[in-house]
Amino acid sequence: MDNLDNLAETWVYLSASPLFHLTLTLVAFQGASWLFEKGGRNPLLNPVLGAVIVVVALLLATGTDYATYFEGAQFVHFLLGPATVSLAVPLYRQWALVRRSALAITVSLLCGSLTAILTAVGVASLAGGGSEVLASIAPKSVTAPVAMAIAEELGGVPSLTAVLVIVTGILGAMLGPLVLTLVGVTGWSARGLAIGTASHGIGTARALQVNETAGAFAGLAMGLNALATALLLPILWGLLF
Amino acid sequence: MLGYLTLIFVCQLAGELVVGTLAMPVPGPVVGMVLLFLYLALRRTVPEGLGQAAGGLQRAMSLLFVPAGAGMMLHFHLLAEAALPLGLGLLVSTIATIAVTGLLMSWLGRGARDDG
Numbered sequence: 001m002d003n004l005d006n007l008a009e010t011w012v013y014l015s016a017s018p019l020f021h022l023t024l025t026l027v028a029f030q031g032a033s034w035l036f037e038k039g040g041r042n043p044l045l046n047p048v049l050g051a052v053i054v055v056v057a058l059l060l061a062t063g064t065d066y067a068t069y070f071e072g073a074q075f076v077h078f079l080l081g082p083a084t085v086s087l088a089v090p091l092y093r094q095w096a097l098v099r100r101s102a103l104a105i106t107v108s109l110l111c112g113s114l115t116a117i118l119t120a121v122g123v124a125s126l127a128g129g130g131s132e133v134l135a136s137i138a139p140k141s142v143t144a145p146v147a148m149a150i151a152e153e154l155g156g157v158p159s160l161t162a163v164l165v166i167v168t169g170i171l172g173a174m175l176g177p178l179v180l181t182l183v184g185v186t187g188w189s190a191r192g193l194a195i196g197t198a199s200h201g202i203g204t205a206r207a208l209q210v211n212e213t214a215g216a217f218a219g220l221a222m223g224l225n226a227l228a229t230a231l232l233l234p235i236l237w238g239l240l241f
Numbered sequence: 242m243l244g245y246l247t248l249i250f251v252c253q254l255a256g257e258l259v260v261g262t263l264a265m266p267v268p269g270p271v272v273g274m275v276l277l278f279l280y281l282a283l284r285r286t287v288p289e290g291l292g293q294a295a296g297g298l299q300r301a302m303s304l305l306f307v308p309a310g311a312g313m314m315l316h317f318h319l320l321a322e323a324a325l326p327l328g329l330g331l332l333v334s335t336i337a338t339i340a341v342t343g344l345l346m347s348w349l350g351r352g353a354r355d356d357g
Contacts, residue, residue, distance in 0.1 A: 029304045048303050052310035059314060066315055073308035079298065080305045082246075084270035085253045086295035088277035089287055104349035112342030120334035129326030137330050141338060144309065145268045159312075160319050164331060166310045171335045179336050185343035189350060194343030198335050205302035215299070221342075223271045230266030 015062070021072025028054040043174040048202060052166075084143075084201065087219035090208070094216035097189060105193060109221060112197040113228040116141035117236060131241075132156060138237070139229055140164040143200045146226045154237050165200065172199020173206035188213040196221030245291040249298075252277045 014020050032050030039045040059069055070077070091098070098105065120137045129137070135156030139147040144165045151161035176195040185191055188211045195203035196218030204222050208215030256273030259265065265272065281287060313320070320327060 025307050026304070029307055048306050048310060051304075051307045052313065055307060055311045056314045059311070066312060069311065070308060073311070076305055077308040079301070080309075081253045081270040081273070082249045083298040083302045083305055084268075085249050085256070085273035085277050086298045088252075088274045088281060089292060089295035090299075091274070092278055092281040092287060101346075101350040104346055107349055108342050108346040111345055112338050115341040116334055116338040119337045120330045123333045124326040124330030127326035127329045129323055129330065133323045133326055137327060137334075140331060140334070143268060143271075146266065149266070157319065160316055162309065163313050163316045163320065164327065166306065166313065168331055168335055169306065170310070171331060172339060175336060176339050179339045180343045183340050183344055185347045187347055187350070190343050190346035193346045194339045197342045198338035201302070202306050205299070205306070208299050208302065219274070223267070223274060226267050226271060 016064075016068060018072035018075070021064075021069045022075055023072075024055060024058065024069075025051070025073050025076050028058075043177060046170055046174045048173070048205075049170050052170075080201065084219075087204070087216075087223075090212050090216035091220055094189075094213055097213065098216070098220060101189065105217075105220070105224075108190075108193060109197055109224050110228060112194065112221075113141070113225050113232060114236075116198060116225075117229065117233055121240070135237075136160045137164055139233055140168045141198050141200065142226045142229045143222060146230055150230060150233055153234060166202070169199045169202025172203040176203060176206070177210075189217045192217030193221045197225045200225070242290040242293050245288065245294045248280070248291065249273075249277065249294060252280070 028051040029047060031054065032045075032047040035050060036042070036045045036047045055069070058064075059066070117138055120140055121134050124134055124137050132155065135154035136151050138154060138156070139150040139161060141147075142150070142165070144162050147161050147165045148158040152158045172195055176199065177191070180191050180194060185194065192207045192211070192214030195207050195214070200222045204215060204218035207218035253270050253273040255276055256271070257269030259272050260267065260269045
């Protein structure tokens, strides 16, 4: 009985510790990845989405707040920075191809960046979104830190933008390959550039799993679109509103 | 490999420093990516250890978005309030952006073959 009490006590202690929430994140992702593989890599079984659902469900069920969870999960979250830096490696390996298509990349990226902004704001506005909603959704295709700063500048809600950025990333990773196949885009550089422009790091992570050229172009597009949106969107906003 | 992992962190730190100092509108890690790229351009090759370190980080990259994604739980009410404009806006815009960018790159970049 003593041992059981000890186990219960230790568990109560551990379940609030960073180790538990870090492990929860890893286990949830492993489970979601297993399901993704078992399901023949069906995009609807996107492992990021699956893991997020499991983690959120568990936190809500146990009444754990996000700040407590993040104390453990921050160790995983932190590696996003170094992972982004490391994208220089596939980019360097594909540099000859990038240089040959520099003009195509520039034009496609700028048009894609404008499409991302205008369609998001246009559709949300037609569907009845208020000015705060529009300002929050406008930068949704760029990586979270940049998108949040832009949203703040436009009068949106930065923390809502962070959520919209993540959802956009998951949507792009889920639907991107299907959309590109439907419109007949087969080249890896075009597929990667499209997914990186629309859905930043989450799209890039998915592209890297499929093909190195696609991953390199996605990482490049993610960086360039952050820059393009940060420069273009405030100007565009001044013209629109 | 540890040495190259250190190099990656140094590039990020330097990137954050540049962004902060010059008040640039891009995140520090993106500037760090440019710095690591310059290092590779000078070396003219990808050292094996750096390739391994980068490959390891990139294989795990999807996992790294899970903590931020779980942050969704803080905003259920905001998401529910504007579910229709947000949901439709994200869906239509993501699909349109992917189609437009992919088609343009496919047409304009036809000279540079990458399918082979």
